[in-house]
Amino acid sequence: MDDKKKSVVLEALTDFITFVSPYFFYFFSLENAWRLIPVCFGFFGLIMLIVYCAKIPINYNIRNLKVRYRTTLLTALAFILVTAVLTGLMGFINGLKRLAQATGNPSNVIVLSQGSTDEGISNLAFENMGDIAQQEGVQRKNDEPLCSRESYLVLSLPIAEPVPGSPTRRLLQVRGLFDPVASAEVHEFGLISGGEWFSEAGVRPNANPNKAPLVEVVLGQGIAKQLAGDRSQADKEKARNKEQLEVGDTIPLDTRELVVTGIMKTEGTTFDSEVWAKQSVIGPLLGKTNFTTLVLRATDPEQAQKLEDFFTGKDKDFKYEKSQVNAFTETNYYKSQSQTSIQLLIGTILVATVMGFGGVMGVMNTMFAAISQRVKDIGMLRLLGFSRWRILVSFLTESLLIALLGGLIGCVLGYLCNGLQATSIIGGGAGPGGKAVVFRVVVDWGVLGIGLTISMLMGFVGGLIPAMSAMRFKPLESLRG
Amino acid sequence: MKFFMLILKNLRRNMVRSLLTSAGIMVLVFVITLIWSILGFLDMATSEKAANFKGIVTEKWSIPSQLPFSYASTLENGAAREESDVKPIDSMTWQFFIGSVDKTNIGYSTFIFAFCMEPSKLLTMMDELDSLQPGPRATLDKAIKAMESNRQGIIVGQKRLAAIEKKVGDKIKVFGINYRDIELECEIVGTFPPGRYDNNTCINRDYLNASLDAFKAAKGRPHPLAEKTLNLVWVKVPTKDAFSKMSSQIDNSPMFAAPPVKIETASSGVSNFLAAYADLLMILRYLLAPAIIITLTVVISNAISISVRERRKEMAVLKVIGFQPNQIIFLVLGEAILLGVMAGAISSIGTYYFVNRVIGGIPFQIAFFSSFPVLDGALWWGAAIGFITSFAGSILPALSTRSIKVVDVFSKVA
Numbered sequence: 021m022d023d024k025k026k027s028v029v030l031e032a033l034t035d036f037i038t039f040v041s042p043y044f045f046y047f048f049s050l051e052n053a054w055r056l057i058p059v060c061f062g063f064f065g066l067i068m069l070i071v072y073c074a075k076i077p078i079n080y081n082i083r084n085l086k087v088r089y090r091t092t093l094l095t096a097l098a099f100i101l102v103t104a105v106l107t108g109l110m111g112f113i114n115g116l117k118r119l120a121q122a123t124g125n126p127s128n129v130i131v132l133s134q135g136s137t138d139e140g141i142s143n144l145a146f147e148n149m150g151d152i153a154q155q156e157g158v159q160r161k162n163d164e165p166l167c168s169r170e171s172y173l174v175l176s177l178p179i180a181e182p183v184p185g186s187p188t189r190r191l192l193q194v195r196g197l198f199d200p201v202a203s204a205e206v207h208e209f210g211l212i213s214g215g216e217w218f219s220e221a222g223v224r225p226n227a228n229p230n231k232a233p234l235v236e237v238v239l240g241q242g243i244a245k246q247l248a249g250d251r252s253q254a255d256k257e258k259a260r261n262k263e264q265l266e267v268g269d270t271i272p273l274d275t276r277e278l279v280v281t282g283i284m285k286t287e288g289t290t291f292d293s294e295v296w297a298k299q300s301v302i303g304p305l306l307g308k309t310n311f312t313t314l315v316l317r318a319t320d321p322e323q324a325q326k327l328e329d330f331f332t333g334k335d336k337d338f339k340y341e342k343s344q345v346n347a348f349t350e351t352n353y354y355k356s357q358s359q360t361s362i363q364l365l366i367g368t369i370l371v372a373t374v375m376g377f378g379g380v381m382g383v384m385n386t387m388f389a390a391i392s393q394r395v396k397d398i399g400m401l402r403l404l405g406f407s408r409w410r411i412l413v414s415f416l417t418e419s420l421l422i423a424l425l426g427g428l429i430g431c432v433l434g435y436l437c438n439g440l441q442a443t444s445i446i447g448g449g450a451g452p453g454g455k456a457v458v459f460r461v462v463v464d465w466g467v468l469g470i471g472l473t474i475s476m477l478m479g480f481v482g483g484l485i486p487a488m489s490a491m492r493f494k495p496l497e498s499l500r501g
Numbered sequence: 502m503k504f505f506m507l508i509l510k511n512l513r514r515n516m517v518r519s520l521l522t523s524a525g526i527m528v529l530v531f532v533i534t535l536i537w538s539i540l541g542f543l544d545m546a547t548s549e550k551a552a553n554f555k556g557i558v559t560e561k562w563s564i565p566s567q568l569p570f571s572y573a574s575t576l577e578n579g580a581a582r583e584e585s586d587v588k589p590i591d592s593m594t595w596q597f598f599i600g601s602v603d604k605t606n607i608g609y610s611t612f613i614f615a616f617c618m619e620p621s622k623l624l625t626m627m628d629e630l631d632s633l634q635p636g637p638r639a640t641l642d643k644a645i646k647a648m649e650s651n652r653q654g655i656i657v658g659q660k661r662l663a664a665i666e667k668k669v670g671d672k673i674k675v676f677g678i679n680y681r682d683i684e685l686e687c688e689i690v691g692t693f694p695p696g697r698y699d700n701n702t703c704i705n706r707d708y709l710n711a712s713l714d715a716f717k718a719a720k721g722r723p724h725p726l727a728e729k730t731l732n733l734v735w736v737k738v739p740t741k742d743a744f745s746k747m748s749s750q751i752d753n754s755p756m757f758a759a760p761p762v763k764i765e766t767a768s769s770g771v772s773n774f775l776a777a778y779a780d781l782l783m784i785l786r787y788l789l790a791p792a793i794i795i796t797l798t799v800v801i802s803n804a805i806s807i808s809v810r811e812r813r814k815e816m817a818v819l820k821v822i823g824f825q826p827n828q829i830i831f832l833v834l835g836e837a838i839l840l841g842v843m844a845g846a847i848s849s850i851g852t853y854y855f856v857n858r859v860i861g862g863i864p865f866q867i868a869f870f871s872s873f874p875v876l877d878g879a880l881w882w883g884a885a886i887g888f889i890t891s892f893a894g895s896i897l898p899a900l901s902t903r904s905i906k907v908v909d910v911f912s913k914v915a
Contacts, residue, residue: 090806091803091806091807094799094802094803094806095803097799098796098799098800098803101792101795101796101799102792102796104792105788105789105792108784108788109784109788109789112780112781112784133678133681134678134681136678137607140565141599141678141679143679143681143725143726145681145725173563173564174563174564174565175562175563175564176559176561176562176563176564176773177562186772186779187772187773187775187776187779188765188769188772188773189773189776190776191564191773191774191776191777273562274561274562274761306562306563306760307560307562307563307567307729307759307760308563308567310725333605363865363866364781367865371532371789374528374529374531374532375528375529375532375792375793375796377524377525377528378525378526378528378529378793378796378797378800379525379796379800381521381522381524381525381528381800382525382796382799382800382803382804384521385518385521385522385525385800385803385804385807386803386807388517388518388521389518389807389811392811393811442780443777443779443780444777444778444780444781445777445778456776456777
């Protein structure tokens with residue numbers, strides 16, 4: 021190929037990639053991927069329409085798949101495995117992403133110390149918090165700003181009877197609250213009936229007068245289930261509910277005990293993995309007296325965005341100058357925490373591509389073998405008047421049929437993962453921090469759309485080259501064998 | 502030898518099929534090599550050593566652990582009070598400094614995560630740096646000497662250095678994120694060897710502590726974190742018994758009441774940190790890797806089944822000229838295994854050299870591990886996977902050749 025031809029080809033390739041990329045990113049984002057399902061079926065329908073209109077002998081192909089049923093099944097098995105694994109993995113990532121996106125109220129603004137992008141490394145000066153909360157745009161109740169002063173900390177809690185070889189401690193995320201009632205109002209979380217928020221004191225007397233008072237806590241539903249599993253066998257047998265901690269249950273913490281006063285309705289948010297307690301009690305107990313987070317309730321989402329701009333200095337004419345802080349609307353903050361799922365998504369795409377490539381090799385083998393066994397049939401079809409492109413469509417349809425069958429079964433298997441409870445970390449990417457979260461795997465139409473599309477793509481790519489070789493056969497030479 | 506040549510000839514006869522099958526094996530072995538390397542590395546990090554193992558002393562309840570620096574000297578001594586008490590062979594303190602080279606724009610390209618420690622401990626206590634080859638060790642030693650003579654000297658990982666667009670010899674100002682209002686003016690005196698510490702930075706602990714003292718002198722009050730600067734203390738002990746004794750010394754010491762401390766083996770500490778990733782690792786270990794191996798077996802099985810079906814006549818001829826059924830089985834198995842072993846070995850050995858030598862590790866962030874080397878085991882994994890999957894995939898098609906009856910085949914031909 022001379023230089024001129026090369027540059028034309030390169031230019032065409034660049035144009036093609038430029039044209040296709042936006043569609044690729046649009047369709048393969050988890051939000052829009054459900055649209056791939058009608059695209060897949062539409063494409064398959066189009067092929068079938070061509071088969072019908074061009075009178076391509078599809079019965080011949082179907083019969084061939086039945087006759088070589090072992091090869092068909094083995095090839096379909098490769099499709100099933102790749103699609104099922106991919107769908108399960110994407111469901112895991114989708115669950116993480118959904119969790120991060122579903123957390124947070126658009127009218128809330130999270131204020132952290134300057135430079136902090138994660139609560140775990142924030143360190144707010146207490147003396148500045150009052151002034152920050154008094155700014156215009158913050159909703160007021162009973163003439164007081166509606167805000168939540170919080171101290172986010174991670175507790176390393178020993179597991180009562182760890183399974184040998186598994187972790188001996190659980191990292192527990194604890195949120196110390198200055199005023200639990202205000203915090204509940206800011207975050208809009210209620211309690212499951214039968215529970216109550218912790219008292220003003222944050223502690224209650226221990227039944228054993230020789231022991232220190234019990235520290236009152238409320239739990240997210242997810243962590244309540246996990247902590248129930250961490251209890252000793254004896255405690256599990258005595259428990260009223262073996263699956264989940266309930267109001268009145270206690271959690272040992274060295275010489276102290278935490279008592280559950282309520283379970284929060286937090287499912288589907290990152291708060292589901294948290295333990296909330298009175299900051300003035302839990303902070304000194306764990307040696308953390310500073311605040312990490314101030315959550316302000318703005319009058320509306322628009323005002324929340326203005327407050328974010330005001331505190332971060334994005335608005336040059338109207339910026340907060342008394343202290344330097346970092347601020348995000350709560351929804352933006354939790355969206356930024358889905359960086360981990362993006363990293364996992366990239367890893368999954370790479371794995372899927374490589375696995376898909378392996379699957380393509382398998383399909384190609386099958387189709388090349390199918391063609392080599394049917395050289396005389398192809399010659400006969402050509403002599404009967406079937407044009408080259410009809411032969412191509414005929415063999416391509418065969419491979420697409422296997423791909424569709426394998427893809428659909430793979431999607432069904434992947435769907436079995438839907439709703440499973442899992443744990444992982446979400447975080448903003450750069451540096452330490454991140455939150456351990458409990459979430460549910462979500463295999464939705466978007467995930468199924470990606471699974472089915474990958475399967476169909478494998479079938480298309482794996483079938484196209486052998487089908488092209490089949491269409492090149494010359495009728496008489498084929499009949500001679 | 503003749504048998505081997507026959508196998509080779511058969512593989513060459515249908516080059517397209519052999520190449521397609523090899524390509525399928527190679528890509529799938531590539532993924533398995535990456536997954537097993539990540540899992541193997543984490544397994545090594547969480548498995549206890551029999552001797553010279555390390556313990557980590559941290560705050561008993563909270564993460565991140567924040568202890569007063571006054572604990573350092575006692576803990577470095579293993580809290581030994583009596584002559585008969587166990588003392589560590591070596592020890593090291595870590596103070597984390599999280600900062601940015603740009604005060605207003607904090608992100609991947611400006612971020613600094615540093616261990617503040619005694620520079621000399623880099624070569625004796627840090628995993629992997631304590632077992633460097635003479636060349637890289639000498640280079641790092643030179644940088645350590647520079648840090649010791651200039652306490653503002655820092656060592657920066659190679660990827661971090663590239664991210665902040667600096668080079669050795671440059672001076673940078675690091676604005677504290679966890680230590681608010683602490684700004685460190687540093688000079689880059691060297692880099693870590695490529696690999697595990699690519700994204701980390703090492704600062705001389707004396708410089709951080711002096712900066713905190715300077716803060717107190719300037720502001721008339723100690724820094725809010727002044728009593729919480731010590732994050733971890735590492736101790737190296739010779740045996741498990743010594744570790745148990747030291748553990749008891751630390752637990753019973755009256756020195757560490759507020760806040761209390763705990764000691765755990767390094768493997769246990771890492772294992773606890775990785776607990777949040779347990780499901781992800783389980784997916785990799787028990788779902789992805791087996792699914793790839795099964796896919797690989799299916800791909801090989803398919804290719805060999807097709808090959809056997811296409812060559813029924815040829816096998817009948819082999820039987821006529823005196824080949825025993827078992828020899829034909831070995832012929833089919835041999836073709837599959839040769840293909841599997843060769844393709845698998847090429848893939849995993851290629852992955853080993855490409856990932857370790859060219860891209861410097863598998864870039865995948867899990868907890869504090871940002872990249873993983875392909876383990877030495879990869880040099881034989883590919884061949885082993887190729888052998889096992891090709892054997893499993895071809896045994897049934899190979900056994901099916903026993904049912905080929907010469908009379909049947911030739912009656913059809915006739």
